[in-house]
Amino acid sequence: MTATAIREKLADKASMASQGPAWLAPVREKAFSRFQSMGFPTRQWEAWKYMNLFPVLDAPFHQAQREAALESARTQKLSRDALQWVFSGGYYLSDLSSKPGSGLEAKPLMTALASETAPLAFFARDLDSEENPFVLINTFSFTEGLLLRVPKSWDNHQPLNLLFLDAGGAPSLAMPRVSIILEEGAKAQVVCRMLGGAGQGSVTNAVFEVFLEQGASLKLAQVILQDGPHYPFAAARFYLKSGSSAEQLVYCRGGKMTKLDTRVELEGEGATCRLNGLSILGGAAQAFHELTVNHRAPLTLSRQFYKNILDDEAQAEFNSLSYVFRDAVKSDTQQLNKNLLLSDDARVYSRPKLKIYTDDVSANHGSANGPTQERELFYLRSRGLDPKAARLMLAEGFAREVLDKADMPAAGGEIGRDLRRELQKMVD
Amino acid sequence: MLKIKQLKARIAGNDILKGIDLEVKAGEVHAIMGPNGSGKSTLAKVLAGDPVAEVTGGEVLFEGKNLMELPPEERALAGVFMAFQYPVEIPGVNNAAFLRMAYNAKRKAQKKDEVDPLEFDAILQEKRKVVEIPEDFLNRSVNQGFSGGEKKRNEILQMAVLEPRLAVLDETDSGLDVDALRIVATGVTRLKRPDNAMILVTHYQRLLNYIVPDYVHILSGGRIVRSGGKDLALEVEEKGYDWLTEGQGLRK
Numbered sequence: 001m002t003a004t005a006i007r008e009k010l011a012d013k014a015s016m017a018s019q020g021p022a023w024l025a026p027v028r029e030k031a032f033s034r035f036q037s038m039g040f041p042t043r044q045w046e047a048w049k050y051m052n053l054f055p056v057l058d059a060p061f062h063q064a065q066r067e068a069a070l071e072s073a074r075t076q077k078l079s080r081d082a083l084q085w086v087f088s089g090g091y092y093l094s095d096l097s098s099k100p101g102s103g104l105e106a107k108p109l110m111t112a113l114a115s116e117t118a119p120l121a122f123f124a125r126d127l128d129s130e131e132n133p134f135v136l137i138n139t140f141s142f143t144e145g146l147l148l149r150v151p152k153s154w155d156n157h158q159p160l161n162l163l164f165l166d167a168g169g170a171p172s173l174a175m176p177r178v179s180i181i182l183e184e185g186a187k188a189q190v191v192c193r194m195l196g197g198a199g200q201g202s203v204t205n206a207v208f209e210v211f212l213e214q215g216a217s218l219k220l221a222q223v224i225l226q227d228g229p230h231y232p233f234a235a236a237r238f239y240l241k242s243g244s245s246a247e248q249l250v251y252c253r254g255g256k257m258t259k260l261d262t263r264v265e266l267e268g269e270g271a272t273c274r275l276n277g278l279s280i281l282g283g284a285a286q287a288f289h290e291l292t293v294n295h296r297a298p299l300t301l302s303r304q305f306y307k308n309i310l311d312d313e314a315q316a317e318f319n320s321l322s323y324v325f326r327d328a329v330k331s332d333t334q335q336l337n338k339n340l341l342l343s344d345d346a347r348v349y350s351r352p353k354l355k356i357y358t359d360d361v362s363a364n365h366g367s368a369n370g371p372t373q374e375r376e377l378f379y380l381r382s383r384g385l386d387p388k389a390a391r392l393m394l395a396e397g398f399a400r401e402v403l404d405k406a407d408m409p410a411a412g413g414e415i416g417r418d419l420r421r422e423l424q425k426m427v428d
Numbered sequence: 429m430l431k432i433k434q435l436k437a438r439i440a441g442n443d444i445l446k447g448i449d450l451e452v453k454a455g456e457v458h459a460i461m462g463p464n465g466s467g468k469s470t471l472a473k474v475l476a477g478d479p480v481a482e483v484t485g486g487e488v489l490f491e492g493k494n495l496m497e498l499p500p501e502e503r504a505l506a507g508v509f510m511a512f513q514y515p516v517e518i519p520g521v522n523n524a525a526f527l528r529m530a531y532n533a534k535r536k537a538q539k540k541d542e543v544d545p546l547e548f549d550a551i552l553q554e555k556r557k558v559v560e561i562p563e564d565f566l567n568r569s570v571n572q573g574f575s576g577g578e579k580k581r582n583e584i585l586q587m588a589v590l591e592p593r594l595a596v597l598d599e600t601d602s603g604l605d606v607d608a609l610r611i612v613a614t615g616v617t618r619l620k621r622p623d624n625a626m627i628l629v630t631h632y633q634r635l636l637n638y639i640v641p642d643y644v645h646i647l648s649g650g651r652i653v654r655s656g657g658k659d660l661a662l663e664v665e666e667k668g669y670d671w672l673t674e675g676q677g678l679r680k
Contacts, residue, residue: 374479379516380526382476383586384504384533393529397520397569404520 003060006173006203007040010061016140019110023119030127031139038133047131047290050317050349051259056203056231064089064167064174070096072168083160085146089167090174090204092144103153104160109145109177122211122239123179132261135235138175138207145177150186150216159410162192166202166230174202179209182216182244189219189410196230196255208236212244214268219247221411225418226255226285235261242268242297249406250277250289251415253422258287266293266300266328276406277306278399278415280422281314281346291320295328295361304335307402309395310346311426317349324356324363331358335365340372340398342391342426391427396420429454429491429625430594436485436650437474444470446650447486452594455622459636459661460629462647463669468629469513471647472598475627476510477503490594504530505537507593511583511600518570523582524552526570527589534590555588559615577608584615595619596627601635613638633665646672 009015016032018025040057041048064072069089073096078086085106086096092108100106113120124139148160164176182188196202212218224232232255238246252258264273279287293302308316318337335352352365372394380390399419403412430452437445444467452458462468473481475488477500488495495503518526524545531551532542543551552566559581571579580600587595597616601609617639620626628639636644636658644660645652646669654660654672664672 373516375516376518378478378500379512379518381500382478382504382510382512383526383530383590384501384537385529386501386533387499389529389533390501393521393526394518397518400520401569 003062005058006061007057010137010141011036017143019143021114021116023117024113027119027124027127028140031124031136034127034130035133035136035140038136040133047319050315051257051286051288056257059171059203062170062172064091064169064172066091068169069093069167073165076165078163079161083158084163085148085161086163086165087144087146087174087176088165089172089202090144090176092146092176102156103151105147105149105151107147109147109179110143112147112179122181122209124209125239126237132235134205134233135207135237135261138177138205138235142175142177142207144175145179147179147181148190149181150183150188152183152185154186154188157189159189159191162190164192164194164204164206166196166199166204166228168197168199171201171203174204175206176204177207179211180218181211182213182218184213185215186213187217189408191221191223191411194222194224194226194232194234196226196228196232198227201229201231201256203231204233206232206234208234210236210238210246212238212240212246212271214241215243216241217245219408219410220249221408221415222248222250222260223411223415224250224252224255224258226253226258229256231255231257233259236263238262238264238273240264240266240268240271240273243270244268245272245274247274247406247408248276249402249408249411249415251411251418252277252279252281252287253418254281255285255287257285259290260288261290263292264294264302266295266302267297269297270299271297272301274303274406275305276402278402278419279308279316280399280419281308281316282311282422282426284313286315288317289319290317293322293333295322295324295331295333297327298329299331300328301332302334304337304352305402305405306337307339307399308348309340309342309399309423309426310348311342313343313345315347315349317351318367319349319351321353321355322363322365324354324358324361326357329358329360332362334363337367338398339369340395341370342372342395388427392423395423395427399423431489432486433488434486435471435474435483435488437470437481437483439470439481443484444481444650445474448650448652450645450652452625452627454593454625456643457620457626457628457639457641459641459644460627460647461631461633461644461661461664464631466647467650468631468647469598472510472596472627472629475503475508475596476500501533504590505534509587509590509592509595511580511587511595511597513599513602515571515579515583517572517574519572521570523568523570524549524566527552527566527586530586531589552589556585558588558618559584560611561585576603577605577612580604580608580612581615584612584619588615588619592624594625594627596629598629599631600628601630601632609634610638633661636661648672
């Protein structure tokens with residue numbers, strides 16, 4: 001018997017999960033019916049035009065077994081001291097996860113949702129306008145996840161770590177879902193690591209929903225390190241109330257095809273977001289960054305700063321839209337994308353876009369792509385650095401600019417080390 | 429130390445240097461002056477190995493080695509240093525880390541042990557006084573956001589760290605106000621030693637008020653049309669270049 005392909009499996013209503021409280025069933029129904037009317041993305045869709053999804057959708061559907069996923073996670077060196085919540089093969093592993101105190105709430109998502117008798121205000125909130133079919137799929141079929149609620153009083157410098165491991169073994173599909181809530185004035189640093197081993201590969205379809213109450217402040221690092229033929233897809237949806245701020249640093253290295261779809265709703269006056277991204281891609285790796293920032297309230301501010309370093313036949317996309325609504329007077333938005341191409345066959349698609357429906361606004365965007373600058377290279381060589389060392393220094397400097405800007409102490413060090421190793425391989 | 433014989437070079441298909449002869453000995457300071465487009469900066473670029481300049485003839489011997497056969501980094505390691513007319517900005521590369529890399533590349537070439545960041549910091553603290561560079565310069569990205577004067581000072585800081593045998597200063601005085609010029613020129617003077625040599629490429633005489641040259645050469649139309657002592661520069665200051673170039677029939 002041949003296994004059902006992911007495409008057929010998910011299009012079947014039977015893949016709609018039944019777990020959860022009564023109010024969740026209609027939410028899942030709605031997600032499923034919207035997904036049915038949309039279907040899977042094709043190359044005709046603007047946001048997916050450069051992605052070849054056949055390898056993902058036509059792969060046989062396989063879900064890792066919980067026991068195998070747990071065993072696989074146990075072989076990893078996990079920190080004992082860190083505040084950490086662990087997923088493997090899409091399963092949330094409470095045995096390997098921290099039991100927090102000090103008012104911090106961390107629960108399996110199903111347990112958290114089951115304790116609610118009415119729909120949570122934030123949960124799957126914008127289903128009606130959700131354009132990403134993979135978010136809809138996650139919504140109707142997820143069974144594993146985590147809810148992290150950071151209390152008002154929280155101003156702890158200890159980072160909160162989310163760890164997503166692939167379960168090894170046969171290629172599998174994982175659909176974790178994480179809701180992060182920062183209560184009024186809370187300040188937190190979250191590091192989310194998606195680690196793919198050198199095994200046979202995996203497909204992840206993760207959804208993150210992040211809610212910032214008034215004056216809350218979040219630093220979120222997403223560190224995606226893929227050593228094997230993995231397809232990490234992650235959609236993040238941020239909702240920001242007045243005076244809150246979200247800073248995100250995405251670091252993406254390796255893998256087969258990565259799709260990160262980030263949407264930020266600046267809903268409260270003075271809310272700010274700073275989205276920084278860095279991808280280091282060699283071989284045939286591909287990373288597609290889709291960003292949408294909706295300025296819906298006055299005095300909101302957004303900054304986007306994304307860089308890609310591409311070698312061999314790697315490809316990357318920066319597809320970003322800043323949308324300033326009519327009410328968002330005195331808002332300020334900037335988009336900047338720069339790409340360093342280390343080979344003639346590497347390819348980048350840079351598409352920063354602005355839509356502005358109010359006059360009183362500051363907005364600008366820019367994009368720059370190219371090989372190593374010959375003047376810079378000559379400058380370093382004229383000081384005695386050999387071409388390899390000079391190229392490494394330039395590439396690292398190019399990448400460092402993102403890390404310096406992002407100011408993400410909980411992840412900056414490990415990203416710096418990883419990118420140096422990777423760039424070293426590229427210039428060798 | 430340096431012997432240039434009948435050097436010819438072009439940039440972007442245009443013949444710029446049309447036969448330069450020059451000899452520089454240890455302990456000497458040579459000034460290369462000339463009107464715009466005379467080839468002064470091209471000469472500096474050729475010596476440093478800038479790929480924009482293509483050598484089409486002649487010979488350059490540096491301490492007996494054929495300099496033109498060496499890639500830029502080997503020229504640097506052999507002791508040739510060019511201070512850029514337009515120093516390049518390198519975002520994301522820390523100035524101190526860059527200087528240490530360059531310093532260690534030289535140490536390695538000399539078969540000496542590399543120095544660690546702590547040891548190098550002590551060296552750097554000494555050297556930065558040469559050009560009165562504030563400490564925060566060292567932790568910024570190389571030349572990024574520096575003013576014109578700061579960039580030139582950073583060039584001289586690199587020169588102080590690398591201690592070249594031959595320094596070629598390409599219009600280091602251009603774009604500097606009086607104070608910046610004094611700082612840069614004083615810094616360069618401090619670096620002068622009996623065993624090194626300098627070539628100052630400049631349009632104006634004012635730099636030579638601070639750094640007194642042993643020889644002055646006037647370049648025009650890609651050739652040296654007059655050589656003399658420091659008084660030649662004063663004469664140029666007074667009379668301009670026309671009297672030198674017109675008489676040679678080299679000016680259009």
